Amino acid sequence: MRRPLVAGNWKMYKSAAEAGTLARAIASLLSRDCETVEVVLCPPFTSLQAVREALAGSPIALGAQNMHWESEGAFTGEISPQMILTTGCSYIILGHSERRQYFAETDEQVNRKLKAALRAGLSPIVCVGETLEQREAGQIETVVLGQVRAALQGVSEPELLKMALAYEPVWAIGTGRTATPAQAEEVHGLIRSSLRQHYGEGVAGALRIQYGGSVKPENAAELFTQQNIDGGLIGGAALKADSFAAIVRAAC
Ligand code: PEP
Secondary structure, eight states: OOOOEEEEEOTTOOOHHHHHHHHHHHHHHTSSSOTTSEEEEEOOGGGHHHHHHHTTTSSOEEEESOOOSSSSSSOTTOOOHHHHHHTTOOEEEESOHHHHHHSOOOHHHHHHHHHHHHHHTOEEEEEEOOOHHHHHTTOHHHHHHHHHHHHHTTOOHHHHTTOEEEEOOGGGTTSSOOOOHHHHHHHHHHHHHHHHHHHOHHHHHHOEEEEESSOOHHHHHHHHTSTTOOOEEESGGGGSHHHHHHHHHHTO
16 A cells, blocks of 8 residues: 655745745644645755744655755755755655756756665655647657656666656646546556566555646545555645645545
8 A cells, every 4th residue: 555645846936934834834734634645845945944944843744856966066056965865855856847848857867866866865756747749649658658767777676665756747737737537547557557567566566656737626636546646746736735735635
């Protein structure tokens, strides 16, 4: 039985003070229920400290949204896995489509980041997903499974159990256009079959695959009850405490 994982990706929103307030509100709304769900908040780097303090004593975990693969060096503007660990993060989002799209992040870089994150002891959430053009050209399987294979290259089976995947169709991110539960489940099933083929039932049965793309309180329950969907990566709806808490409850 896989424990659902619901993570809020706050992207480049919220000052440190606002982030602390939002994290406190979420922790308070979720204080009495939903132990069956693992919850993670991923604010911008500048708010990690404030959110860490706000979450003290709460089971909600902290995550970051990106990192470099090197431990240190002359990489202006970058943050290393070790630096992220010192902020209290246990999770790291890697390969988000906005990073692939706007910062030209490649599959090879995602793979280097994944290996570095695992070496450092972080739990990575690796995002994959096709564009609308690729979907309409019948390339879902090639693109998504290709991204999964490239990201996981050289990662050992025990390490795979420390990470999660997030299927996020690019056309559904921030657009209000969610994949239907059937559309999402179809791709999640393809990913799980591919994991089964490459790594066997142990990894395929245990690795969590989140869905992301315009998840809201109104559509979360139906998405999360699909057999191969293990919670969600939530963008816009994670910026309001009540809607994020409602989404977490939908995974309980
Ligand atoms: C995301 O940023 O990962 C995401 C899924 O965003 P949204 O929920 O706003 O579509």
